[in-house]
Amino acid sequence: ESSNMNARNSLSGRADQRGIDYFSSFDWSGELKKRMKRVFGFDSFRLCQEGICNASMDNRDVIAVMPTGGGKSLTYQLPALLCPGTTLVISPLISLITDQILHLHEAGIEACMLTGSASKEEQRSTLQRMTPKATNGRRISAVDGQADGEIKLVYVTPEKIAKSKSFLSVLQKMEKAGTLARIVIDEAHCVSQLGHDFRPDYQKLSILRQLFPNVPILALSATCPPNVLKDLLKVLKMDACVDGNNAPAKGTVYFSSPLYRENLHYKVVPKPASSAAVIETMCNYILENHKDETGIVYCLSKKDAETVAAGLVETSNGKIKTGVYHADIPDARKEELHRRWRKGEVKVVCATIAFGLGIDKGDVRFILHHSMSKSLDGYYQETGRAGRDGKDSDCILYTRNAGDFSRLSSLVCGEKEGQSKLHDMLRFSQDLTECRKIQFAKYFSASSSLSVSVWSKDGSEDLTRCGHCDNCARKPDQLDHNKDVTLETWKILKVSEFIKEEGGRATLGILADLVRGAAGGSFEANPLGGKGRAKEKITLDLDTLCGGKIELHKEDVESLLINLLLLGYLEEEYYSTAYAINVYLVPGPQALRLSRLSIQDLQSNTAISIRMTFEKREKRRKSAGGGKVKQAKTAEFVPPTRNRTTSASTSKGKGKPISDLR
Ligand code: ADP
Numbered sequence: 001e002s003s004n005m006n007a008r009n010s011l012s013g014r015a016d017q018r019g020i021d022y023f024s025s026f027d028w029s030g031e032l033k034k035r036m037k038r039v040f041g042f043d044s045f046r047l048c049q050e051g052i053c054n055a056s057m058d059n060r061d062v063i064a065v066m067p068t069g070g071g072k073s074l075t076y077q078l079p080a081l082l083c084p085g086t087t088l089v090i091s092p093l094i095s096l097i098t099d100q101i102l103h104l105h106e107a108g109i110e111a112c113m114l115t116g117s118a119s120k121e122e123q124r125s126t127l128q129r130m131t132p133k134a135t136n137g138r139r140i141s142a143v144d145g146q147a148d149g150e151i152k153l154v155y156v157t158p159e160k161i162a163k164s165k166s167f168l169s170v171l172q173k174m175e176k177a178g179t180l181a182r183i184v185i186d187e188a189h190c191v192s193q194l195g196h197d198f199r200p201d202y203q204k205l206s207i208l209r210q211l212f213p214n215v216p217i218l219a220l221s222a223t224c225p226p227n228v229l230k231d232l233l234k235v236l237k238m239d240a241c242v243d244g245n246n247a248p249a250k251g252t253v254y255f256s257s258p259l260y261r262e263n264l265h266y267k268v269v270p271k272p273a274s275s276a277a278v279i280e281t282m283c284n285y286i287l288e289n290h291k292d293e294t295g296i297v298y299c300l301s302k303k304d305a306e307t308v309a310a311g312l313v314e315t316s317n318g319k320i321k322t323g324v325y326h327a328d329i330p331d332a333r334k335e336e337l338h339r340r341w342r343k344g345e346v347k348v349v350c351a352t353i354a355f356g357l358g359i360d361k362g363d364v365r366f367i368l369h370h371s372m373s374k375s376l377d378g379y380y381q382e383t384g385r386a387g388r389d390g391k392d393s394d395c396i397l398y399t400r401n402a403g404d405f406s407r408l409s410s411l412v413c414g415e416k417e418g419q420s421k422l423h424d425m426l427r428f429s430q431d432l433t434e435c436r437k438i439q440f441a442k443y444f445s446a447s448s449s450l451s452v453s454v455w456s457k458d459g460s461e462d463l464t465r466c467g468h469c470d471n472c473a474r475k476p477d478q479l480d481h482n483k484d485v486t487l488e489t490w491k492i493l494k495v496s497e498f499i500k501e502e503g504g505r506a507t508l509g510i511l512a513d514l515v516r517g518a519a520g521g522s523f524e525a526n527p528l529g530g531k532g533r534a535k536e537k538i539t540l541d542l543d544t545l546c547g548g549k550i551e552l553h554k555e556d557v558e559s560l561l562i563n564l565l566l567l568g569y570l571e572e573e574y575y576s577t578a579y580a581i582n583v584y585l586v587p588g589p590q591a592l593r594l595s596r597l598s599i600q601d602l603q604s605n606t607a608i609s610i611r612m613t614f615e616k617r618e619k620r621r622k623s624a625g626g627g628k629v630k631q632a633k634t635a636e637f638v639p640p641t642r643n644r645t646t647s648a649s650t651s652k653g654k655g656k657p658i659s660d661l662r
C-alpha cells in the first residue's frame with residue numbers, strides 16, 4: 001500500500017522498480033489538459049479519465065470500466081487528437097455513432113463513419129482518405145501534431161470488421177504505414193457471452209489482435225464483472241491485467257471507477273399479485289412522484305411492454321404519455337418515438353431491453369422494472385440510464401418472487417451461465433439489509449479474480465453504506481431479523497422429496513401452496529402425462545409427512561424457497577413441452593444434510609441452522625409503492641388462494657416464445 005502511495009506521489013511518472021503510475025505527470029500532460037479545455041470545454045478530468053488517456057498515449061492496451069455517463073468517450077477522443085494517425089472506434093449501434101459524429105463535428109474534429117447510414121460516395125471517399133499514399137512520409141504539422149486533413153476518428157459497427165475484407169485490407173495498409181493509431185472497442189462487454197448483451201459480431205473482433213499485433217487496443221465498458229472481464233481478455237487475445245497506478249511495462253492496463261452513482265436511489269418493492277394492480281401501483285407512483293417527468297418502464301416481454309403502456313394511459317386518464325419500444329416496432333416508428341421522447345411529447349417509454357444502448361437523454365428521472373432483469377449486469381446497465389444529468393432519480397424494481405423467478409428461469413436456462421446470473425439477480429432482490437451500493441460494488445469488484453488490486457482515482461473501493469437506498473432507509477423494527485427457519489426448511493424438503501418420489505413436479509408457486517396446506521393439498525403425479533401413465537392426483541398428508549403445515553405467509557414462503565434455491569437446498573429442474581420450458585423445484589445437493597434428520601434430531605441438532613430475515617408484514621403494505629406512495633386498493637397482498645398465476649405451468653407463464661423478449 002505504501003508503495004502505491006509513493007508511486008502516486010512521484011512526479012516522474014516512471015518510478016524506478018515500481019510500475020508506471022498513469023495518474024502522474026507525463027510529457028504530454030500539459031497539452032492533454034489544454035486540448036481538453038479548448039476542444040471539449042472541460043476543466044478537469046473525471047474518475048479514471050486521466051489515467052486512461054495517459055496509458056493510451058503511452059501506447060498500452062487498456063481496459064477501462066467506468067459507470068454509464070462517466071465520460072468514457074473522452075478517454076479515446078482526446079488521445080486521438082494528440083496522436084498522429086487515425087483511431088478506429090467500434091461501437092454497437094449506428095444511432096450511437098451518428099450522435100458521436102455530430103458532437104465531434106461541432107467541436108471541429110475530423111471524424112467519419114463507415115456504416116450503412118453514410119452514402120456510398122461518402123464511404124468511398126472516407127476509405128480513400130484512410131488509405132496511406134505510397135509516398136506518405138507523414139506530414140505532421142507543428143501546430144497540432146496531425147497531418148493535414150487527416151481523419152482522426154473512424155467509427156464502424158463490429159459488422160464491418162466481421163464482414164468487410166476490403167475494409168480490413170485498408171486497415172492493414174494503415175498499420176504498415178503507421179497511421180492506425182489505436183483500436184477502441186466501446187461497450188466491450190458485448191464480446192462476452194457471459195455479459196448481459198452478447199453480440200455475435202463482437203466475438204469476431206478476436207481477429208483484431210491477430211491482424212494488428214502492434215496496434216494498442218482500448219476496451220471500454222460500464223458493466224464488467226470479473227467473469228466477463230476474464231472472458232473479454234480471452235476473446236480479444238489481450239494479456240492479463242495490471243494496475244493502472246503501478247503498471248509493469250507489459251500487460252493490459254486496467255482501470256475501474258466506483259460504479260456507485262450518488263444521484264440514483266435504488267428500491268426493491270414487492271409487486272402486487274394481479275397485473276391490473278401492478279399497473280395501478282406504478283401509475284400512482286408516477287403521478288405522485290414524477291408527474292410530467294421522463295422515465296422508462298422496463299418489461300420482460302414485448303406483450304408486457306404494450307400492456308403496461310396502454311394500462312398506464314388508461315389508469316391515469318391520459319395523464320401519463322407513454323410510448324412502446326421493442327424489437328418488433330418498425331424502425332420508422334422507433335425513430336419517431338426517439339424524436340417525440342427527446343421533445344417531451346412522450347414521457348414514459350415502456351420497453352423491453354431492446355431500448356438501451358442508444359439512449360442519451362439526460363433527464364430520465366425514473367426507471368421502473370416491471371419484472372427483474374435476467375442478470376445484475378443487465379439491471380445495473382438498465383437503471384444506469386437514469387439521471388445522466390446528475391440530478392436525483394429513482395430506480396424501482398417491482399418484483400414478485402414466484403412469478404418473476406418462474407418466467408425468467410425458463411428463459412435463461414439455455415444461456416451460458418444463465419442460471420447463476422439469475423441467482424445473483426435474485427440474491428440482490430431478496431436482500432433486505434445490505435446497502436444496494438455495496439451489493440453492486442461486491443458483485444462488480446474485480447479484485448477477487450484478478451491479481452491486481454482494484455484502485456481508482458477516487459481511492460480504493462468505498463464500502464460505506466450509501467444511506468439512501470431502500471435497505472439503508474429501512475428501520476430495524478421493520479424486519480424480523482434472522483428468524484430461524486430450519487424447521488420450515490426441513491418440512492419443505494420433506495414435501496419436495498415426497499413429490500419427487502411420487503413422480504410429481506412442483507413449480508415454486510405450487511410448492512409454496514402445498515407446504516402451506518393450500519391448493520387443495522394435492523398434486524399431480526406424472527403431470528405431463530404420456531409414457532402410458534395417466535395423470536394421477538396424489539393428496540399430501542402434511543401431518544404424517546412432516547408434522548403439519550408451515551405457518552408463514554405465502555410470500556414469505558416464496559422468499560424462503562428462493563433462498564433455499566440460492567443455498568443449494570433446492571434446485572431447478574427443467575422440462576420442455578411443445579410450448580415452453582417449465583421450471584420446477586426439486587431437492588438440491590444440500591437437501592440430504594437436513595432431510596435425513598428426524599424431527600426429534602432436528603430439535604437437538606445445532607449444527608444446521610437456517611436463518612432468514614423477513615420484512616414484518618404490517619410494515620410491508622405501507623412501504624409497498626416505494627415510500628411516499630399509497631398502495632392501490634387492489635394491490636393488497638393475496639391471501640392464500642389457489643391463484644396460480646405465478647406458476648410457470650399456467651397459461652400465463654407458458655408458451656412465451658423467446659422472440660417475445662426484445
Ligand atoms: P459514457 O460513454 O461513459 O456513458 P459519455 O462519454 O457519453 O459517457 O459522457 C457523458 C457526459 O459527460 C457527456 O455529456 C460528456 O460531455 C460529459 N463529460 C465527459 N467528461 C467530462 C469531464 N471531464 N468534465 C465534464 N463533463 C464531462
Ligand code: MG
Nearest residue numbers: 069072073186
Ligand atoms: Mg459511451
